Amino acid sequence: MSDDIAICTQDLVKRFRTLRGMVTAVNGVTLQVRRGETYGLIGPDGAGKTTTTRVILGLLKRTAGESSVLGYDSMRNTYEIRERVGYIAQQFALPADLTVQENMRFFADIQDVSAEEQQRRIPELLEFAGLTHFTKRLAGRLSGGMKKKLALACSLVHEPQVVLLDEPTLGVDPVSRREFWNLLGNLRAEKGLTIFVCTPYMDEAERCSRVGLMYQGRLIAHDSPKMIKRLVPGRLLEFTPSNFVPARQIVTGMEGVLEVQTYGVMLHLFVDDVARRRQEIAGALAAQGITCVGMREIEPRMEEAFISLIRRQSDQSHGV
Amino acid sequence: MAFKITGTHPIEVKDLTKRFGDFTAVDHISFYVNRGEVYGWLGPNGAGKTTTIRMLLGLLRPTDGEARVLGYNPATEAKTMQARVGYMSQLFTLYNDLTARENIRFYGQAYGLSRAKLRRRQAEIIEMAGLQGRENILTGNLSGGWKQRLALGCAIVHHPQVLFLDEPTAGVDPISRRDFWGLIYAMANKGVTVLVTTHYMDEAELCQRVGFLSQGRLAALDTPRRLKETHMRGQVLEINTPDPDRAMRVLKAAQESQRLPLDEVALYGAQIHAVVPAAEEFRQPLKDLLNAEGVRVNAIEWIAPTLEDVFISTMERL
Known part of the structure; x- marks a missing residue:
């Protein structure tokens, strides 16, 4: 595999056994995320974004296909992946009874960041996230937007090369959402970080270098926002x-x-x-x-393109 | 704002204020909504959207100012008013262990509909929400889009003339959202007045008029198109370059050193958006700066602001 690729899946399949039988949450997804790009996995609730992310990280076993991060296989090399990757799970909650500073230290300790390194990185990350004046505030007392920024700072404390963010702006108001995306843009520009984001917000696609549109377990399109918008008819x-x-x-x-x-x-x-x-x-x-x-x-915006693509997809599958 | 309560519009609000102790949640808001209008509210969390709706529903007493909904004062005539008003909250207050049909029946009975009327409404709502064939499924097993349309159906079971929707489409897929807005406009065309709050910019674009709410105040109020013309400070330049990351670093530095008056510089995928006081005037200086730093520029285009650009610009000036 080329060194240029940060995340790679090939014909990835994940099935779950449920009370109502087998469910195919991820159905043959092939995608590549290049180093230093912001990749958006975009789709409605239940499309399979979270499951795909968890399989990539090795948190869930895949049913079939391949998946790897930085060349490390998701199933066999989870430890190597954990060291090099930051992750914010959906509805991830920081310990509310720890202060901002304590949260940073807590996550740094978990990731085995040395004391000297912590002294250098923590202030830098807090400054970057605009939280320098809130180091002593309890995480539980931060606003929604600030909590998300703190979660981002915590996920970066071990200086990962790749971060995977699962709906990091869900329920966040438009001002905070914009600030969060500006932070991600700066991270990419300044540190060359590879960013993989799952989001249900179509307009956030515009913030990504490339996007994958996911619907009912499948990747129905996979390109730059500009090219995807050209897929609309006429x-x-x-x-x-x-x-x-x-x-x-x-x-x-x-x-x-x-x-x-x-x-x-x-x-x-x-x-x-x-x-x-x-x-x-x-x-x-x-x-x-x-x-x-x-x-x-x-x-046409991403939303028009997405709707058009979904419609054509379901027309095909119904043989219309 | 010169504004009078006349009772001629379905919703009229004058200097409405709500304080909780030292905290002013709603601060002298005045507006009216026309009959059959879809009026939207955009604002960060804590801007006072939900508090205002609660006052208009008669659930909270205003500290100051007054409101009329269909000519009734919600603070004193809530009971009479509520029979003519519908409300759908972001939490889709449905009973998950009841079927779709049972939920409609429950809400119909709560609103005191007669047996015959309720039977008719049940059929109408199931058709409107596209729930045929799913009437007897437990609500908890319905997907987001169905649940949302069922919640809307329950909110309008009593044929309200005014409908309040508080973030009704959070977490619903784009196709279901389009269908939902189709239903909203079908009702508005029949004369129902709709006040809706949202976090989605593309939804705000769908409203006939949009109010920006911030810290309890109404910061702007107009059609989406007019807001873009009148409320954007500066103009947006879109920069296309083969090396956006480097261009970004150069522009950030220029912003910090105030070498160029850049209100905002942000990465949008492979492009950069820079907000400058005047697009034509700053296009060339921007290009020269990037070229001087060895960044190639393919194109710099003046683009129309999105409603989000306008919203952020308005918020920053407050």
Whole structure:
């Protein structure tokens, strides 16, 4: 394997036995994360992100396929992986009755960081996370955003080369979410850290160098955010029809209309040719007495791309 | 704000204030919501979103100011008002050990619906939520999207004219979220007035008007499009370079030394977003600086701010 690869899986499968029979949580996932990149595993709840992450880390046994971190096999070399990797589990809770400083020391001790090294690294990490003024505060009394930053600092105390973060911004408000991502960006730029993030937030994909879109145990796309957004069919037209339900019926199946998505009170249409279809659509709706407000071409975002990809996926599997 | 309580809008709030001891959770908020409008609130945790909703529901008494919901004063006429108002909290208050149908029946009975009306509503709600075939599954075994639509169904079993939704889509997948918003707008089109709080920027974009709430105050209030035009301080430049990490270090240094007036510099995957006072004016200096430090630049583009950019910019000025 090339030295350039930080995380690698090949046809990874994980099945669980449950009361209702076997469940395939991860169904043939092949992905590669290069060193120094920010990789986002993106998908809704239950897509298999957490299971994939846990298998990569060797916390869960894989059913089939391969997985490794920095060239170390997830199942056979867990100790080597543990030394070189930082991890924040989903809904991970720091000891609430320890102060910020004590938490840092606690995690440093667990990771066998020497006393001298702790003296150097802990202040540096706290400064970096913007927690220098809160060293004596109990972790339980930090705000949600600060807790996440402390968790990040703790996961970095043994100077890992790779961090895996499982939904690190879940339930965090937009301001703190932005701060957290800015921290990750700085870490990548300054230290060359490889970052692997699982998230249900589509807009966080824009923060990643590459993303894998996960749905029902499968990786349905795997590329840079820009390229994934190009996987949508055609170009995107947005408008607000004066009468929503009949308008949607009229445009669905019109020539050149490749896909129809609803967006609140608006319709999002993927069309083959904006200039041409724009006129035709407005005309067809006007013929039925429906007016269109604010018709314009917009850039598809990750969410539109994801929805489009999922739809095509389920159409294929249902043989439509 | 010159603002009067007139009782003509379904929701009217004037100088509403709630203090808990020394802490002011809601600080003289004034606004109204039009009939059939979908009005959204965006704000960090602790901004006062939930406290305001609780006052509007008549569950908390305001310290100061007043509110009218459908012409009723929630502080004194909560009982009459509550029969016309629906509420769905972020916790989806459903009984997991009841089936979907039983949950609807439970809420219908709590709202005092007649037997005949309840039977009709049950069928309507099951259809609306797309729960046909799942009516008799225990709610605890339904996935997030179904649960959410069932919770919405239970919140509207009594045909409320005003609906309060407190972070209704947390943890729900994007397709279910789209369906959910389809339902919200179907109701709004029938004249239901909706006040919704959210953490998702793309959801805020879906609202007809959005209020930014911070530290108990309403910091901005307008359509998403207008907010982007009027509330963004500075403009966003997107820098495309083969070496974003190095470019980032150069720009961070320039920001710290104040060599260039950079409000924010952040990595977005392979691109960098830099917020500058004026895009056209600073495009070239930015490029020159990067080139001088040996960083190649493929392109610097002036891009439209996202609602998140605008939100952060507004918060930072407070």
